[in-house]
Amino acid sequence: MATAYSPTNFVNPLSLNSRSHDKPVLFDSLKTTTPFLGSTYKLRPTSIQFNQPSLHRRCAVVAVSEVVKEKKVKSSSNLLITKEEGLDLYGDMVLGRAFEDMCAQMYYRGKMFGFVHLYNGQEAVSTGFIKLLKKEDSVVSTYRDHVHAVSKGVPARAVMSELFGKTTGCCRGQGGSMHMFSKEHNLIGGFAFIGEGIPVATGAAFTSKYRREVLKEADCDHVTLAFFGDGTCNNGQFFECLNMAALWKLPIVFVVENNLWAIGMSHLRATSDPQIYKKGPAFGMPGVHVDGMDVLKVREVAQEAIGRARRGEGPTLVECETYRFRGHSLADPDELRDPAEKAHYAARDPITALKNYLIESKLASEAELKAIDKKIDEVVEDAVEFADASPHPPRSQLLENVFADPKGFGIGADGRYRCEDPKFTEGTAHV
Numbered sequence: 001m002a003t004a005y006s007p008t009n010f011v012n013p014l015s016l017n018s019r020s021h022d023k024p025v026l027f028d029s030l031k032t033t034t035p036f037l038g039s040t041y042k043l044r045p046t047s048i049q050f051n052q053p054s055l056h057r058r059c060a061v062v063a064v065s066e067v068v069k070e071k072k073v074k075s076s077s078n079l080l081i082t083k084e085e086g087l088d089l090y091g092d093m094v095l096g097r098a099f100e101d102m103c104a105q106m107y108y109r110g111k112m113f114g115f116v117h118l119y120n121g122q123e124a125v126s127t128g129f130i131k132l133l134k135k136e137d138s139v140v141s142t143y144r145d146h147v148h149a150v151s152k153g154v155p156a157r158a159v160m161s162e163l164f165g166k167t168t169g170c171c172r173g174q175g176g177s178m179h180m181f182s183k184e185h186n187l188i189g190g191f192a193f194i195g196e197g198i199p200v201a202t203g204a205a206f207t208s209k210y211r212r213e214v215l216k217e218a219d220c221d222h223v224t225l226a227f228f229g230d231g232t233c234n235n236g237q238f239f240e241c242l243n244m245a246a247l248w249k250l251p252i253v254f255v256v257e258n259n260l261w262a263i264g265m266s267h268l269r270a271t272s273d274p275q276i277y278k279k280g281p282a283f284g285m286p287g288v289h290v291d292g293m294d295v296l297k298v299r300e301v302a303q304e305a306i307g308r309a310r311r312g313e314g315p316t317l318v319e320c321e322t323y324r325f326r327g328h329s330l331a332d333p334d335e336l337r338d339p340a341e342k343a344h345y346a347a348r349d350p351i352t353a354l355k356n357y358l359i360e361s362k363l364a365s366e367a368e369l370k371a372i373d374k375k376i377d378e379v380v381e382d383a384v385e386f387a388d389a390s391p392h393p394p395r396s397q398l399l400e401n402v403f404a405d406p407k408g409f410g411i412g413a414d415g416r417y418r419c420e421d422p423k424f425t426e427g428t429a430h431v
Contacts, residue, residue: 080296083363089295090358091372092131093123093351096147098380099156103146103163106384107330112163116177119147121293121325124350125257126151128298128320129225132306138186138224140201143178144257145190148227153185160383166390173393174400194228195235198254201226202241205252205315212312223309224252231262233276239283242317246284251309253302254280256319257292263328264336280317292320293348296357323348 081089100118107116119126122144130139130151141148149159154170162169163177170182180190188204191197205224212220232238233256245252256276260267268274280287286308290301298320305316323345327334358364410418418424 079361079363080300081363086354086358086361086363087368087372089127089131089299090351090354090364090369091376092127092151093295093354094373094376095150095156095379096123096126097351098376099146099150099159099383102160102380102384104326104330106160106163111388112177113165114176114178115143115329115331116163117144117329118326119144119324121345121349122257122259122322123147124295124298124354125227125255125292125320125322128295129253129255129302129306132299132302133223133225136186136222138188138201138204138222140188140197140204140224140226141180141190142194142197142228142232142257143190143192144229145178145180149180149182149185149187149190152182152187154180154182154187156379156383157386158182160380161387161390164387164390165392166387167393167397168386168390172397174397194232195237198226198228198232198237198241201252202245202250205245205250205309206248208251209248221310221312222251223306224250225255225306226252227255227257229262230256230258230260230267230276231265231270232256233279234271239279242279242283242285242315245315249312249314251312252315253305253309254315254317256317258319258321259324260321261324261328261337263332275319277317277319285315285317288316288318290318290320292322293345293350293353295350295354322350325349 096119100120103112103116103118106112126147130148133139133152135153139148139152146159146163149170150156158168158170159180160169161167162171162173162175162180165173165176167173169175170180170187175181175190178190178192181187188200189197191200201224208220208222208224211217211222226241228238242254244250245254258267258276262270273279275289277287277289286305288301288305291297301318305318308314308316323342325342325346326332355369358369359366412418412421
């Protein structure tokens with residue numbers, strides 16, 4: 001039998017109609033192989049075999065990789081989701097897509113500035129994971145963070161206003177596209193540099209564990225999701241935090257949104273082993289590969305990973321193979337990717353796939369879904385109107401939230417600004 005570290009140790013893809021009263025265990029170790037789902041390239045084969053690890057270090061390497069396009073479901077007991085769940089997933093994905101499409105319009109009309117990175121095509125990942133969270137759970141995002149924010153419950157008005165640089169934004173207009181934050185919704189950023197959010201997410205997960213085990217807050221079962229891309233997985237913070245999270249059994253799920261491209265660098269050219277999820281067992285945690293264009297498959301893996309974290313069983317590394325339908329940012333003409341590759345993934349649009357599943361499974365009618373589309377359009381239009389009418393921040397706000405005091409030099413024991421003390425510059429005349 002192959003060990004848990006064997007490169008050939010994967011789980012068979014789950015059938016859409018395979019669910020029964022006996023829930024499949026996604027993280028079991030079965031022996032099969034799988035390429036990346038829709039990639040136009042094949043993974044390099046490997047014959048590396050590892051020695052049998054000690055029992056306490058055994059972790060599954062699994063793959064869940066079937067596309068959502070099943071035939072008719074025979075009975076409601078075979079359905080993967082309820083009608084309410086299906087409509088909620090659909091509405092969230094449509095909101096993410098419509099919001100980003102509107103962002104593109106507003107950017108080109110000069111309403112937004114700087115770099116704006118859109119999420120089109122990757123909605124199944126955000127929705128599949130975040131809609132399973134409780135309000136107290138935390139999400140740490142990247143520079144491609146708008147949709148993570150709205151999925152977590154941040155109002156579309158607040159996100160759009162932030163993009164417009166207005167005081168009504170979730171960061172009062174000081175964060176912008178890459179730095180969404182909401183304490184109320186436990187959205188801990190938006191980070192412009194790749195990898196810098198992973199240590200923050202690890203710290204958030206440590207806080208949950210500390211509150212539960214040291215402060216004895218028995219009801220603190222909060223989970224943290226750390227989202228990042230394939231380009232981040234060659235950075236040191238990624239490996240350091242996997243190690244810490246596994247060592248301390250932190251309640252965190254590391255979600256790799258592998259859209260196959262790090263700006264203009266193909267993932268297959270940038271890493272020695274492109275199967276990112278296999279790095280999980282190296283640190284003593286399960287590694288899972290899932291079709292990131294299929295919200296139902298993402299959701300099924302997310303349920304297991306989030307459940308493990310909430311039960312105190314430690315972290316999971318989940319690699320979601322997905323694809324962005326636009327360039328790296330709105331400043332990117334997107335001329336480096338093969339048109340055939342882009343067309344291949346466009347044909348696997350996750351929103352269209354879910355829509356077809358809902359209709360074919362008789363969970364929703366075309367009219368019901370069109371009503372959701374119309375409602376979402378109204379929400380996005382309202383967000384734009386609200387943001388456009390909102391005021392710009394005053395100049396006096398520039399130094400707020402930068403230093404401990406607005407003058408930037410600290411406050412002395414007497415409560416006065418240190419820079420106002422006559423002795424503040426004493427001893428520096430020779431400099």
